[in-house]
Amino acid sequence: MERRGPGEFVPCHPEPLRKDPNLVQIVLGARHNLIGGWMAEHYRSGIDSFRIARRQIVVVNSPEYIKYVLVTRHANFERKSPQMRRALEALLGDGLFISDGDVWKKRRPLVADIVHKRRLPEFGQTMEEAALSVADEWARLPEGAEVELTEEMGRLTAAIISRAVFGKSIAREAAQQVVDGFSAYQRAADSFNLGYFLGADEGWPALGGRKRRQAIAMVHGVVENVVNAHLAGEGDAGSMVDLLIRRNQRSAAAPLDVTALRNEAATIFMAGHETTATTLTWAWYLLANAPWVAQKLHEEIEAVCGSRPPTLSDLPQLGWCRAVIQEALRLYPPVPLLPRQAIEADRIGHINVEKSALIMIAPWLLHRAADLWDKPNHFLPERFLNGASINPFAFIPFAVGPRICPGMNFGQDEATLCLAILAQRFDVIPRKDYKVEPVCRLTLRPNGGLPARVMQRSTERRM
Numbered sequence: 001m002e003r004r005g006p007g008e009f010v011p012c013h014p015e016p017l018r019k020d021p022n023l024v025q026i027v028l029g030a031r032h033n034l035i036g037g038w039m040a041e042h043y044r045s046g047i048d049s050f051r052i053a054r055r056q057i058v059v060v061n062s063p064e065y066i067k068y069v070l071v072t073r074h075a076n077f078e079r080k081s082p083q084m085r086r087a088l089e090a091l092l093g094d095g096l097f098i099s100d101g102d103v104w105k106k107r108r109p110l111v112a113d114i115v116h117k118r119r120l121p122e123f124g125q126t127m128e129e130a131a132l133s134v135a136d137e138w139a140r141l142p143e144g145a146e147v148e149l150t151e152e153m154g155r156l157t158a159a160i161i162s163r164a165v166f167g168k169s170i171a172r173e174a175a176q177q178v179v180d181g182f183s184a185y186q187r188a189a190d191s192f193n194l195g196y197f198l199g200a201d202e203g204w205p206a207l208g209g210r211k212r213r214q215a216i217a218m219v220h221g222v223v224e225n226v227v228n229a230h231l232a233g234e235g236d237a238g239s240m241v242d243l244l245i246r247r248n249q250r251s252a253a254a255p256l257d258v259t260a261l262r263n264e265a266a267t268i269f270m271a272g273h274e275t276t277a278t279t280l281t282w283a284w285y286l287l288a289n290a291p292w293v294a295q296k297l298h299e300e301i302e303a304v305c306g307s308r309p310p311t312l313s314d315l316p317q318l319g320w321c322r323a324v325i326q327e328a329l330r331l332y333p334p335v336p337l338l339p340r341q342a343i344e345a346d347r348i349g350h351i352n353v354e355k356s357a358l359i360m361i362a363p364w365l366l367h368r369a370a371d372l373w374d375k376p377n378h379f380l381p382e383r384f385l386n387g388a389s390i391n392p393f394a395f396i397p398f399a400v401g402p403r404i405c406p407g408m409n410f411g412q413d414e415a416t417l418c419l420a421i422l423a424q425r426f427d428v429i430p431r432k433d434y435k436v437e438p439v440c441r442l443t444l445r446p447n448g449g450l451p452a453r454v455m456q457r458s459t460e461r462r463m
């Protein structure tokens with residue numbers, strides 16, 4: 001469903017279901033798209049409990065109860081769902097994204113420190129260089145040539161995160177191998193763990209086909225080589241792997257071994273790559289359909305930067321660019337579901353929660369709750385402008401509480417800066433009549449990608 005009118009744009013989103021799906025529909029639906037199977041009543045704040053086969057599912061969709069789950073009772077709800085753990089464990093091992101308990105407690109400060117916002121200036125230049133290099137490539141395309149935006153944005157954010165994590169000297173092919181390995185792994189990953197719903201509290205181990213095994217071997221091989229090179233003193237000083245190793249050596253607790261270092265480096269790469277790429281892709285789709293917003297954005301870039309390229313230090317002045325990114329994160333949160341497993345029985349509001357129940361917090365639903373947001377399905381970036389006061393438990397694209405995304409500032413600044421650099425020089429025009437459909441397996445992407453033409457903005461039009 002998508003709607004346009006004079007001065008308004010309601011971007012694509014699935015119609016809510018009219019009647020409860022049965023188990024077969026749930027399983028098939030989840031394998032295709034994890035955001036498609038919600039009823040109209042879920043698009044309001046509240047809390048709901050139902051069963052899928054033998055498992056209790058508690059959908060927590062109000063700021064108050066989200067605070068209870070992710071902050072107040074973090075210790076009981078810190079654990080990711082078996083679904084997510086099983087889907088990612090072969091690739092990420094005990095990496096931060098899926099670990100819990102003592103492992104998570106020990107690693108979190110280490111990882112949070114190396115991606116912290118105070119390090120942004122060190123990585124800002126990498127972001128600028130990578131975005132300018134894509135701009136130069138686009139400028140060399142024949143006029144009217146089409147690109148596929150999820151791929152282009154994936155290439156851009158992979159260049160940034162691989163240089164930030166592995167260091168600039170890592171060969172381009174190695175970074176490409178990691179990206180290809182992740183994509184192949186994601187294609188082979190199953191987004192529904194039937195065993196968990198049939199009663200196995202830890203879920204069933206994911207099946208490992210040949211393609212999946214090859215993908216894992218490729219990612220592990222490349223990342224391990226990078227770690228070993230750094231350990232041998234051959235890596236780039238200042239890369240995240242370098243910082244990880246140096247912090248680790250200074251840590252009083254038992255130091256991480258090569259496998260643990262590999263898992264954390266791979267986790268940061270995975271967590272920071274596709275999330276930012278899809279944010280940018282959705283931002284282009286939204287901007288292209290709201291020329292009145294695009295105009296504000298261009299005027300702002302012109303006023304702040306003139307004809308020189310935007311830099312990290314311009315970001316505080318680029319309010320519209322940031323608001324467009326935030327609105328893209330609201331409408332299309334790259335991580336649209338935050339599933340947790342209750343460690344012990346609990347009570348959320350009036351709902352008795354069973355041990356091992358699936359607690360589903362869905363930024364996808366929360367960000368579109370009709371009683372929390374004015375015109376929730378409209379693209380209205382101005383809702384984030386001028387110090388707007390947004391309830392931090394109603395807008396959670398980076399989660400909230402102790403497990404909040406440690407790369408939040410990195411990701412937000414990266415997306416805003418890349419948008420500003422590319423929007424200064426290009427208009428991005430999606431293929432006419434192309435049907436855009438948001439689908440989620442691990443992240444929320446446009447189904448089949450987003451083909452678009454990139455048109456150089458002439459100097460006069462840039463004014």
Ligand code: HEM
Pocket residue numbers: 096097098108111115267268271272273275276279333334335337338339396397398399402403404405406407408410411412415
């Ligand atoms: C727009 C970009 C991004 C979005 C929307 C995003 C979103 C998220 C979300 C929602 C989580 C929590 C998942 C959950 O609790 O189930 C998370 C965790 C994480 N993110 Fe991000 N992220 C982004 C960029 C980044 C970047 C750039 C990095 C690193 C440089 C990063 C590193 C991580 C890590 C390591 C975790 C695991 C934290 C933990 O479990 O303690 N993310 N991210």
